[in-house]
Amino acid sequence: MAKPVSIEVWNPNGKYRVVSTKPMPGTRWINLLIQQDCRVEICTQKKTILSVEDIIQLIGDKCDGVIGQLTEDWGEELFKALSRAGGKAFSNMAVGYNNVDVNVATKYGVAVGNTPGVLTETTAELAASLTLAAARRIVEADEFMRAGLYDGWLPHLFVGNLLKGQTVGVIGAGRIGSAYARMMVEGFKMNLIYFDLYQSTRLEKFVTAYGEFLKANGEKPVTWKRASSMDEVLQQADIISLHPVLDKTTYHLVNKERLSKMKKEAILINCSRGPVIDEAALVDHLRENPMFRVGLDVFEDEPYMKPGLSEMKNAIVVPHIASASKWTREGMATLAALNVLGKIKGYPVWFDANRVEPFLNENAPPPAASPSIVNAKALGLPVSKL
Ligand SMILES: NC(=O)c1ccc[n+]([C@@H]2O[C@H](COP(=O)([O-])OP(=O)(O)OC[C@H]3O[C@@H](n4cnc5c(N)ncnc54)[C@H](O)[C@@H]3O)[C@@H](O)[C@H]2O)c1
Ligand SMILES: O=C(O)[C@H](O)CO
Numbered sequence: 571m572a573k574p575v576s577i578e579v580w581n582p583n584g585k586y587r588v589v590s591t592k593p594m595p596g597t598r599w600i601n602l603l604i605q606q607d608c609r610v611e612i613c614t615q616k617k618t619i620l621s622v623e624d625i626i627q628l629i630g631d632k633c634d635g636v637i638g639q640l641t642e643d644w645g646e647e648l649f650k651a652l653s654r655a656g657g658k659a660f661s662n663m664a665v666g667y668n669n670v671d672v673n674v675a676t677k678y679g680v681a682v683g684n685t686p687g688v689l690t691e692t693t694a695e696l697a698a699s700l701t702l703a704a705a706r707r708i709v710e711a712d713e714f715m716r717a718g719l720y721d722g723w724l725p726h727l728f729v730g731n732l733l734k735g736q737t738v739g740v741i742g743a744g745r746i747g748s749a750y751a752r753m754m755v756e757g758f759k760m761n762l763i764y765f766d767l768y769q770s771t772r773l774e775k776f777v778t779a780y781g782e783f784l785k786a787n788g789e790k791p792v793t794w795k796r797a798s799s800m801d802e803v804l805q806q807a808d809i810i811s812l813h814p815v816l817d818k819t820t821y822h823l824v825n826k827e828r829l830s831k832m833k834k835e836a837i838l839i840n841c842s843r844g845p846v847i848d849e850a851a852l853v854d855h856l857r858e859n860p861m862f863r864v865g866l867d868v869f870e871d872e873p874y875m876k877p878g879l880s881e882m883k884n885a886i887v888v889p890h891i892a893s894a895s896k897w898t899r900e901g902m903a904t905l906a907a908l909n910v911l912g913k914i915k916g917y918p919v920w921f922d923a924n925r926v927e928p929f930l931n932e933n934a935p936p937p938a939a940s941p942s943i944v945n946a947k948a949l950g951l952p953v954s955k956l
Pocket of ligand 2: 640689
């Protein structure tokens with residue numbers, strides 16, 4: 571029998587019981603739920619990753635909806651428990667939902683929400699930060715300084731890579747991949763090569779227009795290319811940033827063979843999901859190719875790193891913080907809460923999950939809709955443009 575989990579309760583007399591498996595940033599999300607007659611219970615247990623048993627306890631006998639986290643395993647057991655408690659809504663506080671078995675949720679009639687859009691720029695900015703940190707060896711140089719090793723300027727000290735004029739490769743040019751591509755192209759005048767299952771016409775138009783602007787100003791224009799295979803990106807790019815969803819097609823997308831196709835001095839960035847890279851193969855590659863560098867926000871077996879990774883000087887590692895800006899995290903909490911609230915209240919689903927701004931405006935009430943429900947079609951939920 572699992573130990574009881576500690577909770578904090580808001581609006582105890584609310585009609586609908588909504589559980590959040592973690593305290594989330596800001597208070598707007600709590601207020602929005604309370605205003606719509608919800609009793610909000612927040613798990614305050616000092617345990618980073620809750621087990622399935624912990625969450626079943628939190629769900630209890632009566633629960634209308636749950637806001638959960640990407641560290642939780644939302645499959646048969648949890649959706650069964652939620653459905654048994656009368657629950658009809660779940661939302662991840664994340665855009666990625668590879669921790670959720672959506673088919674199982676649909677089977678139990680539970681809507682599954684996620685939080686796209688609000689984290690696009692914040693996540694792309696972290697990918698850009700890792701790119702710069704890796705290119706200019708900032709973490710190594712910082713450690714060197716703090717260790718008291720600096721005894722004067724030297725021509726060879728921490729020489730890194732210039733980005734201007736080099737080629738940035740993006741795998742998965744969706745919301746975040748495209749935002750990152752624009753930052754690198756516009757900010758550092760890099761040429762773009764990308765691979766995605768779909769064409770990103772907006773991104774291509776952006777690079778073309780910026781190239782024309784540069785040309786008109788007497789500068790070398792930037793260029794773009796849509797690669798016909800991922801290997802083309804790996805072979806041609808100097809910087810490669812991974813932004814696909816994690817699913818069966820992207821598991822170990824970057825493996826030993828693909829690493830060997832990349833330039834010896836390339837930089838690989840991953841702010842998508844850890845299992846997109848075969849991390850053990852990456853450690854070997856880093857060991858054998860000291861000029862190859864990586865910037866990683868995500869890991870295959872989070873919270874752990876594969877043996878050897880933490881010792882590699884040519885790796886920069888941060889703990890899954892890509893969406894960690896205050897505005898974004900508060901916005902994610904709001905979108906997740908509104909996903910759950912919308913289903914509970916019987917509201918329709920918002921017509922475009924990418925246009926979430928009306929839900930984030932603190933000075934106006936949000937639309938009466940769920941911002942983003944990934945199984946809306948399968949559940950036959952109505953769609954609305956309000
Ligand atoms: N590190 C973090 O904190 C963090 C933050 C936000 C998102 N993410 C991750 O980033 C992912 C992408 O988010 P998004 O909002 O840009 O999603 P998105 O759906 O807009 O973009 C994903 C893109 O990947 C492409 N894709 C899918 N399979 C592919 C394949 N096999 N090869 C190449 N491209 C493929 C899709 O066509 C799509 O364009 C999320 O699913 C999540 O896992 C991580
Ligand atoms: O998928 C997501 O949203 C991230 O991993 C956390 O922001």
